[in-house]
Amino acid sequence: MDATTYVPVGNPTEVGFLKFLQDADIPIHLLIQRKNGRIRATVPFSSEKKRSAIALEDPDRPGIVVIHVKGGPEAILEMCQSMVAGERDAELGPDEKDEINEKIRQMASQMLRIIAFATFEMESDEWINRFETKAGSSPS
Amino acid sequence: MSNGEIPLKFLGAFGLRDPIRPNVKSCVSYARDMGNLTVRMVSGDHIETAKSVAIKAGILRHDE
Numbered sequence: 206m207d208a209t210t211y212v213p214v215g216n217p218t219e220v221g222f223l224k225f226l227q228d229a230d231i232p233i234h235l236l237i238q239r240k241n242g243r244i245r246a247t248v249p250f251s252s253e254k255k256r257s258a259i260a261l262e263d264p265d266r267p268g269i270v271v272i273h274v275k276g277g278p279e280a281i282l283e284m285c286q287s288m289v290a291g292e293r294d295a296e297l298g299p300d301e302k303d304e305i306n307e308k309i310r311q312m313a314s315q316m317l318r319i320i321a322f323a324t325f326e327m328e329s330d331e332w333i334n335r336f337e338t339k340a341g342s343s344p345s
Numbered sequence: 346m347s348n349g350e351i352p353l354k355f356l357g358a359f360g361l362r363d364p365i366r367p368n369v370k371s372c373v374s375y376a377r378d379m380g381n382l383t384v385r386m387v388s389g390d391h392i393e394t395a396k397s398v399a400i401k402a403g404i405l406r407h408d409e
Contacts (some may be wrong), residue, residue: 277390284353286354312393313393318360320359321357
């Protein structure tokens with residue numbers, strides 16, 4: 206790393222993750238900058254819910270809001286109904302969840318802290334109707 | 346973004362190691378042997394992560 210390399214600071218788990226991405230030559234600083242001005246909502250991590258979330262306007266697809274959720278695998282999996290499978294999406298039913306949970310259990314028994322990711326996208330209008338009007342529920 | 350209202354798409358998961366500090370095991374055994382204390386651990390991690398860490402730190406035995 207040279208003097209101009211972005212050095213993440215903060216929560217050690219987050220920093221560990223960002224450094225892992227940097228080791229894989231992923232330009233995290235540029236990706237983080239792409240969030241600027243596009244954040245529609247954030248839900249901070251709650252140790253009770255074991256997840257955090259952010260809603261972002263997609264920089265590459267105007268009019269699309271993408272919700273990113275990150276947290277403990279047990280909390281994330283129960284909110285999921287589909288999964289990324291190669292280039293396509295696949296159904297995430299009880300059997301697939303059992304399989305993923307078993308893999309997670311194996312990783313966890315090696316003293317690893319597991320962080321899971323999930324996403325959902327919607328048209329900006331739907332986002333506004335659901336979360337930015339008085340009638341809509343606020344993000345939680 | 347209320348729980349259950351939005352059907353999320355699972356992207357994946359990864360594991361990070363948060364190593365136990367080198368003096369933890371000796372501190373735990375000191376508290377137990379010299380202080381006659383029962384040491385327990387509080388963690389928000391996955392139960393299996395917490396268990397394996399607790400065993401490594403000498404807080405839990407394999408058969409507990």
